[in-house]
Amino acid sequence: MRNTILISLSALLLISVVVLGQEVKGTGAKLFIDQTSFDFGYVLGGEVVSHSFFFLSKGTDSLKILKVQPG
């Protein structure tokens, strides 16, 4: 029983290290955004409408929006 617990703990520690290793490898700036499209519905012709898409900076480096281009 004691041996089983020790083996389980070791396995758990090994898995944690491996997972952590993978996270460290894939870091840098990370953008999280939950909405990438918006439906205005009815819009009066000839008028200007706008919508803001909010995002979060995650990861380990600051996020930079380098360019926003129509199309």
Place this chain on the structure above:
Amino acid sequence: MVAVGDSAEVELIYSSTKGHGGPFNKSATVTCNDNDRGNFQLALKGKSYENPDSLTPLTLSAGAVTWDQQTRSKEAKLVVKNVSKSALKMHLISQPYGYLKISLPDADIKPGKEKEIKVKIDSSVKDVEFKKSFTFEVNDSTGTRYTVPTILAKPVIMPQIQSAPVVAPHDTTTKTNK
């Protein structure tokens, strides 16, 4: 640059063409330094219309709300009328953060009845002019949405009129000596 843990926004602005009613689909490509994400697209869609009276299931008394520098502190009212056969309820989908105070009718709008949407510029807004919009949705079978442009018109600068110098009238009659 957005620090880790902070949030930011990308505002997309669409100018619809007058006289060309119908659906539109527009997109913008965003490039950032998230190497796993690469470029990604933000999409906008909607339906341009010409006459607020022609909409269903709600008609609007006006397609946009406008203030000028004299009226900017006043509450604007937009009348919506339910032209469908079912009671409808409205809820706000999107509004420009920190710009407007929007009050939609609390209760259902019964068929054939009218209610008011009240819109006021937030007292903290210092902008001299802006063009923003808000979107609401009704609970009909298709979740019809309406986006209302809200405009604060920029101050009109009157040209300075300089007064011309006053010139005494000149006597042009010919005098003859007899």
